[in-house]
Amino acid sequence: MPEDALLDRVQALVPQLGWTRRALAQAAGDEALALNAFPGGPRDAVAAMSRRADRLMVEDAGELDGLRTPARIRRLIECRLTRAEPHREAVRQAMAVLALPWNAPLGMRLVAETADAMWMAAGDTSSDISRYTRRATLVAVYSATLAFWLRQPAGNMPQVMAFLDRRLAGVARLQKSRPAA
Numbered sequence: 131m132p133e134d135a136l137l138d139r140v141q142a143l144v145p146q147l148g149w150t151r152r153a154l155a156q157a158a159g160d161e162a163l164a165l166n167a168f169p170g171g172p173r174d175a176v177a178a179m180s181r182r183a184d185r186l187m188v189e190d191a192g193e194l195d196g197l198r199t200p201a202r203i204r205r206l207i208e209c210r211l212t213r214a215e216p217h218r219e220a221v222r223q224a225m226a227v228l229a230l231p232w233n234a235p236l237g238m239r240l241v242a243e244t245a246d247a248m249w250m251a252a253g254d255t256s257s258d259i260s261r262y263t264r265r266a267t268l269v270a271v272y273s274a275t276l277a278f279w280l281r282q283p284a285g286n287m288p289q290v291m292a293f294l295d296r297r298l299a300g301v302a303r304l305q306k307s308r309p310a311a
Contacts, residue, residue, distance in 0.1 A: 136167055137179055144220040149176055149227045173233055176224045180240040184247040186213055191251060200298050202252040207272060207294055210244075211279050212287065222280050245269045271297045 139157035140149075147153035149172035154164035168174035190209040194202040214221050228237030245268040254264060275294045282290055 133167055133178060134182060137175065137182060140175055141179065141217045141220040144223050149223055172227060173236060176227050177236060177240060179224060180244065183210055183214065184244050188247060188251045194252060199252055200302065203248055203268065204294060204298060206248045206251055207275060208291060211290060215284065218280070218284060225280070241269050241273060245272060267301055271301060
């Protein structure tokens with residue numbers, strides 16, 4: 131079974147079974163197949179879900195050339211959250227898995243990969259310190275927006291996007307207030 135199809139089946143089971151080996155085995159139809167696909171168990175499945183979401187986010191965003199950089203980032207975050215909407219509970223439980231102390235490094239790596247995917251799709255090619263400050267800033271903006279999205283009822287994207295717009299405006303104000311180098 132291809133990994134994407136298996137992830138779809140697992141996400142459907144997560145609200146009842148959580149990100150567990152049982153959910154993986156049930157989705158695959160066989161525990162050995164589940165372990166073959168995700169040798170690290172649920173944490174590998176959560177990582178695969180995040181990486182697939184990064185890929186689909188970029189595909190869904192389409193052509194971004196006509197947009198300014200903040201609008202590109204906004205569009206990418208909107209695409210990611212819109213695609214995740216049917217799997218809100220799976221995302222919520224994935225965040226709980228990644229919040230466990232032994233999974234925190236993986237959680238940090240995944241959100242860094244997401245920020246990098248967003249900046250790459252937005253056209254950032256910097257290789258100096260600004261590359262890292264941009265990504266760190268985006269991690270903060272995206273993480274806050276994701277937390278806000280998880281607290282909202284389903285179908286509340288206008289409020290989520292308004293929240294994101296305020297975060298992006300705050301970043302823009304911060305950049306304007308910096309003294310020139």
